[in-house]
Amino acid sequence: MNYGFIIDNRKCIGCHACTVACKAEHEVPVGVNRTWVKYIEKGTFPDTRRLFSVMRCNHCADAPCVEICPVTALFTRNDGIVDFDSRRCIGCKACTQACPYDALYMHPDEHTAAKCNYCSHRTDIGLEPACVNVCPEHAIISGDMDNPLTEISQLLAREVVQVRKPEKGTKPKLFYIDGDNASLDPTGTNPETDYMWSSQSSGVGHFAKYAENRIVNSPLKEEVKKQNFVQIEPRKKARRVYDAPNKGVLWGWEVSAYIWTKAIAAGAFLIPVLGGYFMEIPAPLKQLGAVIAFVFLAITGVLLIMDLGRPDRFLNVLFRPQFKSWLSRGAYIITIYGGLLTLWLLASFLNFGNLLKYIEPLGIIFALLSAVYTAFLFAQAKGRDFWQSPMLGLHMLIHSLMAGFAIFLTASLFVQMSVSFLMALTFFTIITLIFHLISLAIELTTTHTTDDAHATVKMITGGEFSRQFWLGMILAGNTLPLLLLLAGQIWAFALAGALILTGLYFAEHIWVKAPQRIPLS
């Protein structure tokens, strides 16, 4: 059995009955939607028309939300329905990044993810989904696509159909008859702040609390403004005239910060311990690295939990794991890395030198994994094209090395270091910075093939993130440290280190935030 949907645009009149029937069935809070109708307009009077597209979960055969969910809160049923169990959800919002169709939202009160679940509580007892029932035009067709006798199978056999973003490889099972490309393609039209009959452009779901503030306080709170999508150059002369409110940038500073602290946590351990294989590194330096790593790893953990909609359920990540999810894998990696760090510190301070030998290779492996696993997580976030870059893993590895070097460069101000160590530190930092700049150039110029990714690059290099990118990241974070290090002045090392760390924060901030400004629907 394999359930799917057809939206028959020959019949859809854009009446929003499906939206409201769904709200009634599921008591969906105001501001967020499991299904909604997007309107666009094309042409110039009198050769113009409005087109309606019902938007919702595509019940993908290869659902990226299921793959990324760390706690099996999202799952694909045997009958093809992509369902969810909000009791398991920790509110990590990874699914909202993974879904290329903007189907998921954060429940403003429960702080868990939700979406269309094909009314599985109804199909379980043989009833059509609520939206199918209400539709005045029978423009929403549900049914088993494996059975050739069903209406959906017959329509699929007979009619030309479209799906949204087939290139994502998700195998969506929501098919449009007479689908319109400018409607189905999020970049076909620009999201607006005011539509035909509605004016709530953001501040919903996860951000409902700010919207409430907005009502009480100032007319335009910065928090709400910041969630707006970037304006992109639409390829077609079409206007978006009605849409559900923008759900906002769901991974905020906590996520950028955790990537940054995690890079430090990995790098601070890696640099002296790896270095120890090639040159004499005094134990206190290694201990310093391990302590810094431990502290930053602890902060990483706190940030990770802070970012959860349901921090009370953070243990679910470990105890209800979904091992295909890099969030779940990452949690185990970090936990093991944290354990290894603890062991290393104990062994080191209690002088169990022999033990260190066994712990260190493992520590290096888990530090590296901690550094790069987020790239795999971001790759699982299929909604964000920019994160699909194959360079991202390398990028994160370099970042953690840079962070490690920077920590010791900064520490040189306070801690005694040998000249040879400092020289090696300077040398490898310079190499890494150059390598980083080259890899950045490659990442930003050659590897992105989609509109979304290009729009993101444009936003970074020439758009609203350009100051942060050029001044914060390139100049302060890379070029100045490079110059300072090349100058060879000891006093400048600490400054270079601090600048590198600052630049890294800008980098993580831009890399996390910019792609989320691209609309998914």
Add this chain to the structure above:
Amino acid sequence: MQKHNPSFIERIAEKLHLIENLHKEELVELPSLTEPGDLTSYPPPEKWDDWTEYEALSGQRREKKNYMIIPTTCFNCEAGCGLLSYVDKETMRVRKFEGNPYHPGSRGRNCAKGPATINQINDTDRILYPMRRKGARGAGEWERVSWNEVLDDIAAKIRTALQEDRRNEVVYHVGRPGHEGFMDRILQAWGVDGHNSHTNICSAGARFGYAIWQGADRPSPDHGNAQFIFLISAHLESGHYFNPHAQRIIEGMMNGAKLAVMDTRLSNTASMADYWMPSYPGSEAAVLLAIANILIQEKLYNKEFLQNWVNWRESLQAMNPNVEVTFDNFIAELEKLYAEYTPEFAESESGVTAKMIREVAQQIGRAGTRFSAHNWRSAGAGNLGGWAVARCLHFLNVLTGSVGTVGGTLPSAWNKFKPKGFSTPPAQKFWNELHFPLEYPLSHYEMSFLLPHFLKENRGKLAVYFTRVFNPVWTYPDGFTWIEALSDEKKIGMHIALTPTWNETAYFADYVLPMGHSSERHDLTSYETHSGMWISFRQPVLREAARKMGKDVKFTYETNPGEVWEEDEFWFELSWRIDPDGELGIRKHFISPYREGEKITIDEYYQYIFENTKGLPEKAAEENLTPLEYMRKYGAFEVEPAVYNQHLNALSEADLEGAETDENGNVRKNGKVIGVMIDGAARTGFNSPSRKQEFYSATTKDWGWSEYAVPTYVKSHIHPENLDASKNEIVLVPTFRLPTLIHTRSGNAKWLAEISNRNPLWMHTSDGERWGITTGDLVR
């Protein structure tokens, strides 16, 4: 239901209480109505009394909820679509509304406003108790009173007015009737001409245009079977019978029909059209006559229909008394009369291209008897000469012979059921000149927008004024005049607002009486949504649920939220108290037809109607139900599946007794035409004085408007010739209805307001440039 298989880690962690145990309960699954993969729309009616389903909000916990499914009728617009309410037996609250599959008009489907009814029921701002004003009228202070006090006070005022023969001072002003004949009966029983409506700012213009053709004042288009559909305005989103019509328009289109939409604005309906005809407001009739001209010139008309069913002899004699009365001469006169309406002329008037007008005319000609057309409000309302739009639109139906045919346009009366009530009071023998002023002899429905002006001019006053789901302060063109009139206690002695929600008009009332939403009241509705005929029963579902559970409920407010009542019972009680001893002759119309001398109950009222509804007792008997029980269970009944060509019905022997047929085939009796002789058979014909489609309207001429006796184009008050550009005069089309809202009544439906929450002014970008206005600017 798919069971979750916990991993080893999860199972251990749950056992160790590290995380909540989500696997401790073993779910006993509910049976499925169908084989796996096969889905059905609704639970079968035999399960409606005891229906268990999973609560969506419980998610994977699959909590079970036991409901009683009770049908009612939606009251968010006039279409009267069927609803099923899910009454939670534990809490005795309605959980949700879905469509009623047994409703012939809506067929189990609804628009957004149907399921949003639950918002209105649960609206935290609703009025729960009868309120009486404290302080001055309009001061905004209220106190709760009992229904008893309300009834006694109002009844006394009405009684005095009737005793003093101030019969025009008792007025009921309705926005949304939502019932069939109920109120007419009440007012007739009181012996007052007290009915006022909103119709004259709504459909009256279009109604007049239809009425002078054929008696029936509304069209009943058979869109589902049409080959060409012509809509004036946005019937796919805001039509009077929005959901039922939208279903059938799209069905017709899926069967190959083409759609033309005449709408100034790019509405959703215009977007769905094969031919969007964005006409300059008020120019519609010019376009329609251009189409008529083409149909006539190119002989695309239905000769047989015109010959048999149009009063062409009278028409020809009136148009040109100098020629011989032959059909060919009639056609020749038509050709001459409409020759000036060239597509090019229509283009210059309307902006719709001559090319499109020609194409549409050809398509209409080709569709022939399968041409459905509809005009309700839109161009017909608010335009000088707007009534001519419907007159000219129906002309196209007449020319193509698509009146009453399969896929054509039927007179509304054929598809609307008239209930037979018990003890019908006689009609009043006088009229209220505040409603039908002498200056407007052809006013179709009350000139309601003049009421406050007449009061200000001292042309009359009101002792007791009921407004019911009627909010003129907000929805009428000059709300402030209404405020003035409503605030003046010398003009309006007592104002009672019957409404489910607060509104601007209720603010100026002496009593605000909360009346139920669709699931909180009784009504019988029947509308011409398609070629069939049906009735639908609106019932207070919690009362019905309580009754089923064996509880004795005397009045609906006992089961509704707070003390929200319903009009039907209110009027019964009020009428009873107006005439406590029966001396006014009112009480006798409120005696139970089943229990001698006793006051009728609401159940008995409907019982009587259902027992006297054609075919219903038989249908009910098939299921061993009484007619009332059948309607309580199914909520609707199809009186006729299809009603076509009623004009071809034979006159009965009784009708023909004493009747004569004149040389023109008119069957006459007692000085009236009662039918038409066609090929030797006497047919009943249409509801007009001539029993034919009246191309030439003697009625119009007789009342002094001979220039409008035949379908014509009246240039409106906003015709470009009448606008002074130097004074910046521009056309503003103020009326617009969205698919999600219904005037001022859906404001408290949160899911509807969520979708539509702003009221922008649309302007062409070229106009915007001219005045330096951009999107988002405020304009006055």
